[in-house]
Amino acid sequence: MSRIGKNPIAIPDKVDVKISGTTVSVKGPKGNLTREFHPEVKISQKDNSVLVEKYSDAKFHRSLHGTVASHIKNMIHGVTEGFEKILIINGVGYRAVMKGNTLNLSLGYSNPVDVELPQGIEAEVEDRGLTVKIRGINKEQVGQFAAEIRDLRRPEPYKGKGIRYSDEHIIRKAGKRAV
Numbered sequence: 636m637s638r639i640g641k642n643p644i645a646i647p648d649k650v651d652v653k654i655s656g657t658t659v660s661v662k663g664p665k666g667n668l669t670r671e672f673h674p675e676v677k678i679s680q681k682d683n684s685v686l687v688e689k690y691s692d693a694k695f696h697r698s699l700h701g702t703v704a705s706h707i708k709n710m711i712h713g714v715t716e717g718f719e720k721i722l723i724i725n726g727v728g729y730r731a732v733m734k735g736n737t738l739n740l741s742l743g744y745s746n747p748v749d750v751e752l753p754q755g756i757e758a759e760v761e762d763r764g765l766t767v768k769i770r771g772i773n774k775e776q777v778g779q780f781a782a783e784i785r786d787l788r789r790p791e792p793y794k795g796k797g798i799r800y801s802d803e804h805i806i807r808k809a810g811k812r813a814v
Contacts, residue, residue, distance in 0.1 A: 640700035643684035644708050647715055654680050659707060663714025666755075666772045670710065676703045713772035720781035722767040726796035729788070730764030738767070742788040742798070750787075756780050766801075 646652050653660040659678060660669045672678065676699050677688040687704040689696040712718075724731060724740075732739045738758050740748045752758055755776060759768045767784065771777040781800070790797035792808045799805060 640704040646683045661710045668710045709774045718774045718777045720769045721801035724765045731760045
């Protein structure tokens with residue numbers, strides 16, 4: 636049995652959850668999120684909590700049980716507090732600049748890279764263009780956009796140049812050595 640799925644998900648005071656069939660809508664101070672879930676999972680609301688139940692003990696139902704519960708928990712967290720990913724840019728001449736709704740990145744290529752922010756995502760550049768904070772209420776969207784930015788120039792293992800997450804540790808390699 637899923638240890639995540641069997642626990643009820645608490646609903647804070649300022650959050651409104653509506654369940655209609657397999658669709659869950661969460662409304663909070665930061666915005667609204669709606670998501671359609673698989674019909675093989677029963678989602679119900681009781682008092683100030685959301686309950687996720689599985690129909691059988693089959694492997695497919697067990698896997699859906701915890702996943703659906705985690706998605707609902709992330710939706711509630713997103714509309715109350717939001718999610719944030721911090722990217723660190725490391726390299727000589729590497730930097731980021733916000734121009735309206737576009738993130739302009741100088742990453743050592745012949746031309747700067749312009750990335751349009753998707754709807755629902757905010758980006759903030761700090762520390763003279765070396766730190767990019769990506770915020771939003773949808774955890775999947777924030778993580779995906781941060782991964783796309785990181786893929787523009789992944790950190791390399793010799794000097795550590797590139798874009799990395801703030802909590803990521805780059806394992807460094809020794810370079811060539813004269814004998």
